[in-house]
Amino acid sequence: MENDGNTSLNKGAWSADEDATLAQYVALHGPKRWKCVAIKSGLFIFTHTYLVQMVEMGVVAGLNRCGKSCRLRWLNYLRPDVKRGNFSDAEEDLILRLHRLIGNRWSLIAKRIPGRTDNEIKNYWNAHLRKKEKLMEKLPAISLAAMKENLWSEEASNGTESQETEDIGGGNEDGDDDESFDVSASELNWVKSFLELEEDV
DNA sequence: AAATGCGCCAACCGCGTGCGC
């Protein structure tokens, strides 16, 4: 198990200075080598020569966080493409659908929703959507299966394809998987392609 | 106005996995 092995590292909320320091590190070296970022009050804990260079440059002095903490802070907050603010209805719907299909695979779900992190989605689920989902489960007559049946029969009677599903998923610019969110037998195929997409990422 | 409860979110922790040696 990973233990960054230091009892005197900073914990808790990040300061603006720490954020700036971390951002500088990432700007210079990219979002990797998190272990290298772990620095103990001026005495650098390093495993890589990059850090020695950074010491010489005076770039990251003062940051006293474990690598794991640095990585998390970057991924969930400092990353430029992180979208802040409320989830849209479309995003919420997508999370619900994906969760039904693949469960608590937050990182997979996050990759499907541009700008959202796994942690953010997980929090949002626990805070908002779990209740919603439980409520749905408690409505005996409106089980998921029944909903699917209803949708099926509606589609059959309409004789139309269900292209109404909002498309906010990442990588959909080319319209590669508009059919993905149909509640239909092809759902399984979509899951399959979804997972295949994962392998490409 | 103060005390308490509750919800939300950022961050931490433990475990699993991949990769290099």
Next chain:
DNA sequence: AGCGCACGCGGTTGGCGCATT
């Protein structure tokens, strides 16, 4: 093949702010 390191993931917790009493 085995070991250790580094990273990624999901569950959990701590603290803050808002609502209610």
